[in-house]
Amino acid sequence: MTEPVAxxxxxxxxxxxxxxxxxxxxxxxxxxxxRGRVRLSAPAYALLTQPGQGKGEVLNTARVAGILAAKxxxxxxxxxxxxxLAFAGVDFSLDDAACTVAIRATCRTSGQTGVEMExxxxxxxxxxxxxxxxxxxxxxxxxxxxxxxxxSGGKSGEWRRED
Amino acid sequence: MTEPVAxxxxxxxxxxxxxxxxxxxxxxxxxxxxRGRVRLSAPAYALLTQPGQGKGEVLNTARVAGILAAKxxxxxxxxxxxxxLAFAGVDFSLDDAACTVAIRATCRTSGQTGVEMExxxxxxxxxxxxxxxxxxxxxxxxxxxxxxxxxSGGKSGEWRRED
Amino acid sequence: MTEPVAxxxxxxxxxxxxxxxxxxxxxxxxxxxxRGRVRLSAPAYALLTQPGQGKGEVLNTARVAGILAAKxxxxxxxxxxxxxLAFAGVDFSLDDAACTVAIRATCRTSGQTGVEMExxxxxxxxxxxxxxxxxxxxxxxxxxxxxxxxxSGGKSGEWRRED
Amino acid sequence: MTEPVAxxxxxxxxxxxxxxxxxxxxxxxxxxxxRGRVRLSAPAYALLTQPGQGKGEVLNTARVAGILAAKxxxxxxxxxxxxxLAFAGVDFSLDDAACTVAIRATCRTSGQTGVEMExxxxxxxxxxxxxxxxxxxxxxxxxxxxxxxxxSGGKSGEWRRED
Amino acid sequence: MTEPVAxxxxxxxxxxxxxxxxxxxxxxxxxxxxRGRVRLSAPAYALLTQPGQGKGEVLNTARVAGILAAKxxxxxxxxxxxxxLAFAGVDFSLDDAACTVAIRATCRTSGQTGVEMExxxxxxxxxxxxxxxxxxxxxxxxxxxxxxxxxSGGKSGEWRRED
Amino acid sequence: MTEPVAxxxxxxxxxxxxxxxxxxxxxxxxxxxxRGRVRLSAPAYALLTQPGQGKGEVLNTARVAGILAAKxxxxxxxxxxxxxLAFAGVDFSLDDAACTVAIRATCRTSGQTGVEMExxxxxxxxxxxxxxxxxxxxxxxxxxxxxxxxxSGGKSGEWRRED
Numbered sequence: 011m012t013e014p015v016a017x018x019x020x021x022x023x024x025x026x027x028x029x030x031x032x033x034x035x036x037x038x039x040x041x042x043x044x045r046g047r048v049r050l051s052a053p054a055y056a057l058l059t060q061p062g063q064g065k066g067e068v069l070n071t072a073r074v075a076g077i078l079a080a081k082x083x084x085x086x087x088x089x090x091x092x093x094x095l096a097f098a099g100v101d102f103s104l105d106d107a108a109c110t111v112a113i114r115a116t117c118r119t120s121g122q123t124g125v126e127m128e129x130x131x132x133x134x135x136x137x138x139x140x141x142x143x144x145x146x147x148x149x150x151x152x153x154x155x156x157x158x159x160x161x162s163g164g165k166s167g168e169w170r171r172e173d
Numbered sequence: 174m175t176e177p178v179a180x181x182x183x184x185x186x187x188x189x190x191x192x193x194x195x196x197x198x199x200x201x202x203x204x205x206x207x208r209g210r211v212r213l214s215a216p217a218y219a220l221l222t223q224p225g226q227g228k229g230e231v232l233n234t235a236r237v238a239g240i241l242a243a244k245x246x247x248x249x250x251x252x253x254x255x256x257x258l259a260f261a262g263v264d265f266s267l268d269d270a271a272c273t274v275a276i277r278a279t280c281r282t283s284g285q286t287g288v289e290m291e292x293x294x295x296x297x298x299x300x301x302x303x304x305x306x307x308x309x310x311x312x313x314x315x316x317x318x319x320x321x322x323x324x325s326g327g328k329s330g331e332w333r334r335e336d
Numbered sequence: 337m338t339e340p341v342a343x344x345x346x347x348x349x350x351x352x353x354x355x356x357x358x359x360x361x362x363x364x365x366x367x368x369x370x371r372g373r374v375r376l377s378a379p380a381y382a383l384l385t386q387p388g389q390g391k392g393e394v395l396n397t398a399r400v401a402g403i404l405a406a407k408x409x410x411x412x413x414x415x416x417x418x419x420x421l422a423f424a425g426v427d428f429s430l431d432d433a434a435c436t437v438a439i440r441a442t443c444r445t446s447g448q449t450g451v452e453m454e455x456x457x458x459x460x461x462x463x464x465x466x467x468x469x470x471x472x473x474x475x476x477x478x479x480x481x482x483x484x485x486x487x488s489g490g491k492s493g494e495w496r497r498e499d
Numbered sequence: 500m501t502e503p504v505a506x507x508x509x510x511x512x513x514x515x516x517x518x519x520x521x522x523x524x525x526x527x528x529x530x531x532x533x534r535g536r537v538r539l540s541a542p543a544y545a546l547l548t549q550p551g552q553g554k555g556e557v558l559n560t561a562r563v564a565g566i567l568a569a570k571x572x573x574x575x576x577x578x579x580x581x582x583x584l585a586f587a588g589v590d591f592s593l594d595d596a597a598c599t600v601a602i603r604a605t606c607r608t609s610g611q612t613g614v615e616m617e618x619x620x621x622x623x624x625x626x627x628x629x630x631x632x633x634x635x636x637x638x639x640x641x642x643x644x645x646x647x648x649x650x651s652g653g654k655s656g657e658w659r660r661e662d
Numbered sequence: 663m664t665e666p667v668a669x670x671x672x673x674x675x676x677x678x679x680x681x682x683x684x685x686x687x688x689x690x691x692x693x694x695x696x697r698g699r700v701r702l703s704a705p706a707y708a709l710l711t712q713p714g715q716g717k718g719e720v721l722n723t724a725r726v727a728g729i730l731a732a733k734x735x736x737x738x739x740x741x742x743x744x745x746x747l748a749f750a751g752v753d754f755s756l757d758d759a760a761c762t763v764a765i766r767a768t769c770r771t772s773g774q775t776g777v778e779m780e781x782x783x784x785x786x787x788x789x790x791x792x793x794x795x796x797x798x799x800x801x802x803x804x805x806x807x808x809x810x811x812x813x814s815g816g817k818s819g820e821w822r823r824e825d
Numbered sequence: 826m827t828e829p830v831a832x833x834x835x836x837x838x839x840x841x842x843x844x845x846x847x848x849x850x851x852x853x854x855x856x857x858x859x860r861g862r863v864r865l866s867a868p869a870y871a872l873l874t875q876p877g878q879g880k881g882e883v884l885n886t887a888r889v890a891g892i893l894a895a896k897x898x899x900x901x902x903x904x905x906x907x908x909x910l911a912f913a914g915v916d917f918s919l920d921d922a923a924c925t926v927a928i929r930a931t932c933r934t935s936g937q938t939g940v941e942m943e944x945x946x947x948x949x950x951x952x953x954x955x956x957x958x959x960x961x962x963x964x965x966x967x968x969x970x971x972x973x974x975x976x977s978g979g980k981s982g983e984w985r986r987e988d
Contacts, residue, residue: 018220018231019309025227027234027306027885029892033854033911033933039522046316057181064188068181070393070516071190074400074577075251077518081573081581082249084896086298087305088238088889092896093909094582096522096611118522120611122911122935126312127305134297134316135249142250142290143190146182149289149321149332153209153297156316158308169312190396192403196365196422196444202685230885233679237740237889240681244736244744247407251400255407256420257745259685259774264678281685285422344546344557345635351553352753353560353632353722355729359691359748359770372642383507390514394507397516401577410733412571412624413631414564414726418733419746448748448772452638453631460623460642461575468576468616469516471647472508475615475658479535479623479645484638495638528848556722559842563726563903566844570899570907583908585848585937590841607848609937670872670883671961677879679886679958698968709833716840720833723842727903738897738950739957740890778964779957786949786968787901794902794942795842797973798834801941801984805861805949805971810964821964 020089029089035122040163042118044129046156048111048140054148055109068143069102072113076100076136080117080128087131093121095128100136113137114159124164130156183252192252198285203326205281207292209319211274211303217311218272231306232265235276239263239299243280243291250294256284258291263299276300277322287327293319346415355415361448366489368444370455372482374437374466380474381435394469395428398439402426402462406443406454413457419447421454426462439463440485450490456482509578518578524611529652531607533618535645537600537629543637544598557632558591561602565589565625569606569617576620582610584617589625602626603648613653619645672741681741687774692815694770696781698808700763700792706800707761720795721754724765728752728788732769732780739783745773747780752788765789766811776816782808835904844904850937855978857933859944861971863926863955869963870924883958884917887928891915891951895932895943902946908936910943915951928952929974939979945971 022028050058059065077098084092097118102111115132117125137153144151162168185191213221222228240261247255260281265274278295280288300316307314325331348354376384385391403424410418423444428437441458443451463479470477488494511517539547548554566587573581586607591600604621606614626642633640651657674680702710711717729750736744749770754763767784769777789805796803814820837843865873874880892913899907912933917926930947932940952968959966977983 018226018307020306021227021230025225025230027227027230027888029910029913031912031933033935062188063181064184064190066392067184067188067190067396070396071251071400073516074397075249078404078574078577079249085893086238086242086245087302088234088893089302090305091909091911094580094610095518096580097520098518118520120522121909126308127301130301130304130316134301137319138290138293138297139250139252141293142253143183144181145289145321149324150334151320153293153319154317156300156319157314158312161312171313190399192421192424194423194444196446229881233882233885234889236679237886241737241740241893248404251404254420254422257743257773258681259743260683261681281683283685284420344552344632346632347553347556351551351556353553353556353725355747355750357749357770359772388514389507390510390516393510393514393516397577401575405575408575411730412564412568413628414560414730415628416631417746417748447746452634453627456627456630456642460627463645464616464619464623465576465578467619468579469507469509471615475647475650476660477646479619480643482626482642482645483640484634487638497639555718559719559722560726562842563723567730567900567903583906583936584844585906586846587844607846609848670878670959672958673879673882677877677882679879679882714840715833716836716842719836719840719842723903727901731901734901738890738894739954740886741954742957778960779953782953782956782968786953789971790942790945790949791902791904793945794905795833795835797941801973801976802986803972805945806969808952808968808971809966810960813964823965 027089032091032122037120037122038163039120040124042124042126042129043114043116043160044133045114045159046133046137047154048137049152049154050109050144051148051150052109054144057147058144059104072136072139073100075139076115076132079135080132083128083131087127090127091123093119093123095119098132100132111140124161126158126161190252195254195285200283200285201326202283203287205287205289205292206277206279206323207296208277208322209296209300210317211300212315212317213272213307214311214313215272217307220310221307222267235299235302236263238302239278239295242298243295246291246294250290253290254286256282256286258282261295263295274303287324289321289324353415358417358448363446363448364489365446366450368450368452368455369440369442369486370459371440371485372459372463373480374463375478375480376435376470377474377476378435380470383473384470385430398462398465399426401465402441402458405461406458409454409457413453416453417449419445419449421445424454424458426458437466450487452484452487516578521580521611526609526611527652528609529613531613531615531618532603532605532649533622534603534648535622535626536643537626538641538643539598539633540637540639541598543633546636547633548593561625561628562589564628565604565621568624569621572617572620576616579616580612582608582612584608587621589621600629613650615647615650679741684743684774689772689774690815691772692776694776694778694781695766695768695812696785697766697811698785698789699806700789701804701806702761702796703800703802704761706796709799710796711756724788724791725752727791728767728784731787732784735780735783739779742779743775745771745775747771750780750784752784763792776813778810778813842904847906847937852935852937853978854935855939857939857941857944858929858931858975859948860929860974861948861952862969863952864967864969865924865959866963866965867924869959872962873959874919887951887954888915890954891930891947894950895947898943898946902942905942906938908934908938910934913947915947926955939976941973941976
């Protein structure tokens with residue numbers, strides 16, 4: 011996780027924020043995968059996963075929210091470039107022992123800038139949507155460890171989280 | 174964290190999602206405080222915090238993004254009610270030893286429904302904005318432990334995280 | 337359907353459009369129910385409804401889209417007032433003989449203006465979402481008969497469609 | 500209208516919804532034309548069309564709303580790709596005998612995915628805007644027969660409604 | 663114009679930006695009127711105003727854009743409170759001698775905070791829309807003197823521009 | 826400023842508004858620079874610029890608002906094409922003698938249509954944000970002379986304001 015440190019790319023010489031100018035970058039196919047986890051109390055997790063309790067509807071609602079958020083990422087993150095996504099997907103896996111829902115989002119585009127922020131935003135909003143739908147059962151739910159897992163494309167090439 | 178479990182309020186009897194009808198709730202003054210943390214590698218943290226490197230601009234940009242997101246929460250979270258916020262604030266505190274930026278968001282309204290989601294969303298988007306501005310220095314940055322810290326107002330009254 | 341004709345309320349004396357000023361109206365509890373129908377070809381309808389084909393996910397996705405659109409109605413309809421909805425719900429019923437999906441949306445608020453547009457918009461966007469998800473199987477799908485079914489509250493009181 | 504049935508493209512093998520990945524599609528010039536109709540009561544139609552009653556302003560307002568909605572289509576329809584439109588146009592034709600306003604929307608892009616949804620959305624929101632501006636005169640107005648009329652471009656080539 | 667100077671209300675004691683907390687303010691009826699002017703070259707002005715050139719459509723399009731922007735003001739201005747507008751109106755007056763289009767916007771609400779920003783935003787976006795529609799005839803068009811003309815309601819009461 | 830007058834490109838032969846169809850235009854690298862000015866009373870200017878009064882935070886907040894608005898330009902201006910910006914930047918310069926803040930916005934894209942509206946919108950919203958943050962000290966603040974300064978790219982090539 012301690013890769014060679016570049017400068018903070020969103021600051022100019024005067025220490026003021028700026029959008030990175032991507033006009034000179036070559037468009038390439040770019041992929042990013044992000045992940046995160048929602049940790050529920052045991053009773054809330056049981057409620058979410060018990061048969062006939064609409065688990066599929068809840069997860070699908072979070073998936074839809076995550077996909078919509080990926081498309082609206084540049085509206086939310088000030089210095090993020092808007093770009094047309096070729097794909098945005100959100101998947102869930104449940105861990106009964108840990109009482110957690112793991113979220114993974116994949117975004118792809120063919121463009122001049124990466125889609126890490128789109129994938130990170132999709133995970134975050136899917137997690138918030140799960141929180142919203144389960145908070146009546148457990149206000150203490152925690153959204154944990156949202157991070158980038160993989161990216162490819164662009165000048166910096168392929169990157170994969172080492173853990 | 175293991176409070177008495179209510180039903181998942183966003184599911185109807187057929188197990189289909191629904192917005193909770195708040196039409197019959199009494200408007201009260203409601204406050205919610207949420208928190209989260211952004212963990213950077215040591216070199217990225219050093220870069221962010223070194224004098225003359227625009228730390229103030231970076232944090233202010235994340236603050237603005239968080240406040241705007243709080244106001245747009247109901248656009249992002251499908252079953253969340255839209256409501257006019259009386260206040261949305263985002264604060265940061267830096268921990269040099271841990272290389273983390275802690276984020277705390279406070280929202281207030283006088284209305285028929287709580288503002289937990291607004292505060293959680295403000296923290297999430299402020300964290301994503303920090304990630305975005307520091308990712309050139311460290312792709313491995315982790316957004317940790319977004320959770321509710323406090324809420325007051327409404328039928329369920331005051332709630333405070335026990336830790 | 338031929339009720340007494342009022343003037344077009346969104347035109348001023350000069351024949352120019354204007355928002356109706358609702359500042360002097362008394363806030364009352366207001367409800368509106370709208371409906372519409374999506375007509376598919378027999379093969380597309382069969383595909384949508386066949387077991388294991390994700391009918392629940394498709395309908396839930398359309399429901400989420402409809403609810404989100406209800407909340408964003410004033411962003412879409414130029415002279416519509418923005419207002420906080422107490423409730424927005426979208427339901428579906430399938431007619432195997434007619435190969436149609438009927439959509440019904442209910443909106444409620446306590447405010448100075450009605451929520452007919454919110455309910456009509458929810459039906460329209462839920463229908464468009466169904467079209468989008470089924471169009472690979474049938475480009476010819478038709479969205480039919482979107483109309484108001486019921487409203488209550490406000491000066492004009494209760495209204496119910498006569499058919 | 501009973502073309503060969505493909506699978507529902509927005510469902511994966513597990514029956515879960517997903518955005519279609521268009522990353523491998525060749526960008527081509529794509530056009531879509533959609534249509535719909537707003538049916539008014541005779542008195543409301545007379546009011547809308549009588550000289551000096553601002554018919555032009557009303558239709559122009561609906562046109563503007565339709566064009567804006569076409570551009571915001573991917574914000575509304577969960578699995579729809581965002582893409583820059585080269586053109587979005589909305590036209591009206593009035594049928595005095597039937598008391599209807601026919602709406603036609605045309606969208607064009609040069610991209611990896613079609614613009615049917617953009618055209619359908621433009622028609623829907625233009626129709627809703629007409630409803631909104633005439634509803635004081637007739638709550639019973641019906642939005643009828645929103646459908647695709649024509650599309651060209653992409654792998655499936657040209658398609659024209661047969662009626 | 664040199665009224666007694668209050669502090670910058672959007673800065674806290676640490677000099678950091680913050681939203682003003684309006685939770686304790688009494689809701690009152692509030693009105694704001696803002697104005698501005700678009701100055702065209704003589705040929706562009708002649709083109710805009712010549713009979714049969716769609717002047718009405720152009721102005722109506724700018725009016726619609728201004729009204730929509732008033733409703734979306736809190737999405738654009740970071741520390742502005744979102745609130746439901748009771749009314750938003752935009753009017754134009756043409757000055758043939760000066761080749762200018764004067765814009766005036768009026769907003770009203772019954773709430774805890776004023777609507778100056780909504781009126782200023784409506785004028786600005788109406789002006790930008792006029793610029794957009796006339797820029798093919800004159801890239802040099804200038805948007806001039808956007809300012810508040812009048813406000814009433816709230817603790818500070820009535821204010822009227824002195825000129 | 827009196828360049829050769831073209832027709833109003835957003836009107837069709839019937840005098841109705843339309844989006845310009847840019848489908849046949851060649852994508853080129855396009856730049857636009859716009860500018861404007863915010864004029865404060867002397868006391869308000871003094872308050873904004875006095876040491877320790879958060880001038881940097883205020884300007885940064887306006888910068889962020891301007892950049893976000895540039896990306897959302899096509900949502901606000903009805904006939905403006907949406908397009909992915911390669912760059913959007915907003916800069917300020919203060920004139921102590923005149924008590925003004927000058928704003929300059931630069932936008933760049935590689936596309937089929939120019940980015941003048943994006944730059945003009947960035948200036949406008951940055952100016953509105955400054956107004957919002959300083960209006961408690963001076964309601965009479967004026968936003969002045971928003972205009973295009975430079976554009977390049979596209980068929981009409983380079984254009985530079987002559988003053």
